Amino acid sequence: MPTMHDAAIPTITRALKNLIHVLEKAAAHAEAKKIEPAVLIGSRLYPDMFPLGRQVQIASDIAKGGIARMAQAEGPKWEDNETTFPELIERARKTIAYLESLKPEQFDDGSRTVSFPVQGQPKTATASKYLYTRVLPNVFFHCATAYNILRHNGVELGKADFLGPLEA
């Protein structure tokens, strides 16, 4: 029977690998165009939206925190002190390494109950509902917003960069 591990881990590690690829392209663009990388990392689509760097940290937090809950594990805590492209890429890599360290046996078929906060309020749902209504949409939201911030700033990206190669 497919478990939550099968649905969640390859999907989210793939999203994060594609995010790393997008960040690498942004770093190369900044270097080629003599743009201060901090300008891109601090860019946002609207004054009260989070900038690029924070989008990457939140994608990481939702991935490690959400999946840890589903695996009944304690996710790692990190400081959110990344300020450069290499540091943000390393943050995404550490997140992938954590997800890949979890064992398939730690996941169930999606029927067990998971507790989590929604806008500060405690909620519960099945692991399956939590994955499909919270974790996956939220990870993709922040990866897509990171992409959109960079695209809006002229980094040459296409949707294939966001989706990644099918074979990967």
Added chain:
Amino acid sequence: MPTMHDAAIPTITRALKNLIHVLEKAAAHAEAKKIEPAVLIGSRLYPDMFPLGRQVQIASDIAKGGIARMAQAEGPKWEDNETTFPELIERARKTIAYLESLKPEQFDDGSRTVSFPVQGQPKTATASKYLYTRVLPNVFFHCATAYNILRHNGVELGKADFLGPLEA
């Protein structure tokens, strides 16, 4: 055993319902601020990116086309002639109605092979891989980009509008 129906249909109909909610807020914002709706519908984050209206059409196309392939069905073809908020909302509603018309028995456990184009090249993958690496990321990408275009234009939206209420 959970089928691809369980993983795909509630997840994607939910994403489209949240997209409708975001479009309704945008329409109300345009009316309140006396903004021509066509200005928002034609907005884009970069000159060679698709504008809002096309983002909605593509989200619909990927949802109906991708899910039809997984269900071994023929998805409906629509004209992409929506130019107003009510028309774009109706397009998303029709897409939801099509997805909900498919029967759970039309889906498998994700192991059967699906054929689909990637940048014009024919590809095959299991239905499960197709869902998790193409259909879901792609639908969320266009829903998030629609949200980001509107947010960038000053429509008051928060991530809760994108994720929707847990109870829904």
